[in-house]
Amino acid sequence: MEKRYVQHAVEPAYNNEDFLHSDAARPVRILAEYLSPERQLRERQIRNTIIVFGSARIRSAEQFQYEYSVLKKHLEQANDGDRPDVERRINKLKKQWEMTQYYNDTVDLCGMLTDWSKKLPHHKRFVICSGGGSGIMEAANRGATISGGDSIGMNISLPYEQFPNPYITPDLHFEFHYFFMRKFWFASLAKAMIVCPGGFGTLDELMEILTLRQTNKLPGHLPVVLYGSKFWKKTLNFEYLVEMGLIEEHDLSLYRICDTPCDAFKFLTEQLTELHHLQTDDAPGFSAQKSEQ
Numbered sequence: 008m009e010k011r012y013v014q015h016a017v018e019p020a021y022n023n024e025d026f027l028h029s030d031a032a033r034p035v036r037i038l039a040e041y042l043s044p045e046r047q048l049r050e051r052q053i054r055n056t057i058i059v060f061g062s063a064r065i066r067s068a069e070q071f072q073y074e075y076s077v078l079k080k081h082l083e084q085a086n087d088g089d090r091p092d093v094e095r096r097i098n099k100l101k102k103q104w105e106m107t108q109y110y111n112d113t114v115d116l117c118g119m120l121t122d123w124s125k126k127l128p129h130h131k132r133f134v135i136c137s138g139g140g141s142g143i144m145e146a147a148n149r150g151a152t153i154s155g156g157d158s159i160g161m162n163i164s165l166p167y168e169q170f171p172n173p174y175i176t177p178d179l180h181f182e183f184h185y186f187f188m189r190k191f192w193f194a195s196l197a198k199a200m201i202v203c204p205g206g207f208g209t210l211d212e213l214m215e216i217l218t219l220r221q222t223n224k225l226p227g228h229l230p231v232v233l234y235g236s237k238f239w240k241k242t243l244n245f246e247y248l249v250e251m252g253l254i255e256e257h258d259l260s261l262y263r264i265c266d267t268p269c270d271a272f273k274f275l276t277e278q279l280t281e282l283h284h285l286q287t288d289d290a291p292g293f294s295a296q297k298s299e300q
Contacts, residue, residue: 040188044161044181048196051179052129055283056136056159056196057120057275059113060212061143061203061234068107075100109203109235110146116201116234116268117150117158123276125156133198133279134159138189139171139180143203148174161189190215198283199275200231204238220261221254230278231262232271239264 026032066074078100082093117135124132135151137144139160151158152174160175162182171180183189194216202213213233219225233239248254265271279285 037185037188040183040185041191044192047178047181051157053132053134053157053159053179054130054196055133055198057117057133057199057201058193058197059117059135059137059143059147059201059203060205060209061109061113061146062106062205062209063138063140063142063144064103064206065106065110065142065146065204066103067110067146071100071104071107106204109143109238112234112268113143113146113201113203114150114153116271117147118154119150119268119272120275121151121154121156121158123272125154127285131283131285134179136161136193136196137175138162138208139175141170141172143205145172145174147201148172152176161192163189194219194225197229198227199279200229201234201271201275202231203234204242210242217261221258228278228282230275230282232275233262233264234266234271236264236266 020026027035075097078093078097082090082097085093120133121135124134127133134157135147136159137147139148139162144160148158148160149172157176157179158174159179160171160181162171162180163186164182164184171182181192183192190212193212197216200216202209213231216225216229216231220229220231245254245259249256249259263274265274
């Protein structure tokens with residue numbers, strides 16, 4: 008008896024979503040998170056960035072005032088059983104007020120750096136790049152956007168907290184699943200780094216870059232600003248690591264602590280001008296502190 012074979016339509020592997028989301032296709036997904044940003048950044052001729060790290064939980068002054076007014080209304084309307092919880096939330100929020108200054112300063116600093124960068128030849132511009140979320144990341148993208156420059160957002164897919172902010176240049180918004188690919192893109196184009204107050208994620212990013220610099224795994228010199236001496240002197244005690252012989256004295260020169268946008272701007276632009284051999288007419292000074300608040 009003649010055998011008959013029934014032809015079934017088979018989906019090409021590159022269109023097979025079950026395969027692409029399987030464990031077997033993990034190398035394909037990793038490669039996609041390398042190739043897609045590489046193509047987009049190349050098309051936009053972006054070669055240099057200034058990366059900005061900091062907490063997603065730091066609010067702008069406007070956001071703080073809005074949340075505070077909402078909680079005050081809740082307190083006025085709360086019954087006796089709910090009042091302790093609302094009061095606790097208000098007290099917790101009040102502690103965040105002083106942190107809003109870091110948001111404002113980041114807007115100013117990134118605006119100043121963008122104004123400076125826009126006066127450079129296109130192939131030497133330093134584009135502000137953040138993690139793409141809220142808080143300090145939003146402030147960085149916001150400052151660049153207000154000054155009329157591009158800004159990059161390298162977002163990470165998380166179950167909470169991390170949503171893209173509205174100040175990222177639309178075609179420079181990248182979404183990552185893998186932390187290590189996101190970190191690769193942060194480091195590969197970075198010519199300078201600003202680190203504002205933050206939690207575990209910020210500390211992770213800071214320590215990785217400092218380790219790469221300490222071990223000469225990053226090409227060239229990468230100036231690092233730790234912004235906010237009050238925060239960093241309470242959070243980190245690198246001098247104790249020197250005292251105990253765990254790092255060298257000269258490792259303390261891997262970063263600079265700054266307390267004002269003008270100080271950070273002066274340090275970074277001087278470093279970038281020297282390191283990248285920018286001519287005087289390529290690197291105009293900018294001494295006035297920017298303020299859009």
